[in-house]
Amino acid sequence: MNHQDIIDFIIQSDSPKIKYAFTDIDGVLRGKIIHRQKFLDGLTDGFGFCDVVWGWDSTDTPYDNGRTTGWHSGYPDAPVRLDISTFRQLPWEDNMPFFLADFSLGLDGQPNAYGLAACPRSLLKRIASQCQQMGFHAEFAQEFEWFNFRETPQSLQQKNFQQLEPLTPGMFGYSILRPSLESTFNHDLFDLLAQFDVPLEGLHTETGPGVYEAAIMHDEVVRAADKAALFKTAVKEIAYRHGVVATFMAKWNAELPGCSGHVHQSLWNPEQTKNLFYDPAKPNNMSELMCQFMAGQLYCLPHITPMFAPTINSYKRLVEGAWAPTTITWSVDNRTTALRVLNHREAYTRVEHRVSGSDTNPYLAIAASLASGLYGIRHKLTLDIPASVGNGYADKRNGILPTNLDEATKAMANSPIAAELFGTEFVDHFTRTRDWEWRQYLRQVSDWELKRYFEII
Structure with missing residues (x-):
């Protein structure tokens, strides 16, 4: 399925729910279930996700030494993008559509230094690009x-x-x-x-x-x-x-x-x-x-x-x-x-x-x-x-x-x-x-x- 095929599948799906996730620095999957319409809107504009995911540990305890985010920044939203090519369905959850996400791009679609610095998947994508x-x-x-x-x-x-x-x-x-x-x-x-x-x-x-x-x-x-x-x-x-x-x-x-x-x-x-x-x-x-x-x-x-x-x-x-x-x-x-x-x-x-x-x-x-x-x-x-x-x-x-x-x-x-x-x-x-x-x-x-x-x- 190409990207448009996947989007068409989501539009025609009986389920109004989509799950997406990304790994934090510890490899723990963090994510949400969102409505189909929010998913479709986010294909153009991206999503905001609380950047505390880069400012706490695996027990949700905030770091006291962080620079990426923290109490000093007020934990604002950071731009997250779904990778449409990662589409799969959750067979143990009634085949709910699922996507992986990362913080490689800003909401304007341009490379985002914040995301590249903190996001593990973004780091690997950058090194994989060097390899290619x-x-x-x-x-x-x-x-x-x-x-x-x-x-x-x-x-x-x-x-x-x-x-x-x-x-x-x-x-x-x-x-x-x-x-x-x-x-x-x-x-x-x-x-x-x-x-x-x-x-x-x-x-x-x-x-x-x-x-x-x-x-x-x-x-x-x-x-x-x-x-x-x-x-x-x-x-x-x-x-x-x-x-x-x-x-x-x-x-x-x-x-x-x-x-x-x-x-x-x-x-x-x-x-x-x-x-x-x-x-x-x-x-x-x-x-x-x-x-x-x-x-x-x-x-x-x-x-x-x-x-x-x-x-x-x-x-x-x-x-x-x-x-x-x-x-x-x-x-x-x-x-x-x-x-x-x-x-x-x-x-x-x-x-x-x-x-x-x-x-x-x-x-x-x-x-x-x-x-x-x-x-x-x-x-x-x-x-x-x-x-x-x-x-x-x-x-x-x-x-x-x-x-x-x-x-x-x-x-x-x-x-x-x-x-x-x-x-x-x-x-x-x-x-x-x-x-x-x-x-x-x-x-x-x-x-x-x-x-x-x-x-x-």
Whole structure:
């Protein structure tokens, strides 16, 4: 369907309602249901949306250090535009029409610096445009692991997030048996996501009680990020309808594996007929372009880690022996390194960025992957770091990743590399939000502290 076909469909639809949404800086979908007439009017004039969405955190608590908006500005409306090409229908809500939006344009249709600085989707669109101008088609996909619990939002609060009932018991990765216990839920995930235009390549259990993994079909980079962002909320909405709560925390339990959000990536010619990462004449079938791309990612990684690990909890996953990387390393088909090369066939040759957790904002993780890879190509970096063999956790020749959000945020805030990749306005806004997150954490007293110190000290 072209744009006019979509508009005609909305006009002729029996439903007077349209839902639209965008992700905030944390990757949380924010949006509204609007009347069909408001939708049609907004195609010309755009919409106003309270800019507090760029001035508060995931709990709706206003930042005390924001510049983009705040009490000092009075939280005015900001211009939001629907992207008509993202049209899909919500199969679990009577096929209500749905659109993604962003803040790339002002109400006059001209580029808006405010939106470009704060809006994750706008940032990715800008980097994707740079990629196209360099003569590449970027093909990406994200995969996610997440835990499922037989709980409700109310029971989570009543139990204080303790003694939760997993969907299924025990450690049973790649199980054929366990999904049969919840076959309706499993089939709904696969089928409803496909109807929502977020088709899955695969769905299976991972090791851990009630944990699943899904790989989303690859697509052009912005559409891939759209699908990844929608996937997380769609899974939660489908789960609700089965009496299940899904969590994409990076590490919900210290004794269990964490949850990844690996980013798969490749560059193709504009016609999409040749994978530019594949060269059978080179070692490991890795083209010079692929090596430059990976060199850029490894070089930039310490400067932009919060894009892949944005929460306090992210760094509980990035520990040795937890199926997540801790070192600045690469390998061929080795799951202990930051970058993993998959190179058996041209059609599937790609780089898997394994630092990203399931708690990431897909637009930011994918933007960081692409921007840092393009940095390596623009600067013609060489992949001087030898491939890790065996245990990547022990390979510290090129350094280690930051160990907490404070360390990672300070590195990014002061990095000219980050400013070159994303612009000073975005870096300032994003790192201020991460600094706020760290300071909220410092104010808390944990159960661990109480158990360790309350009586004995």
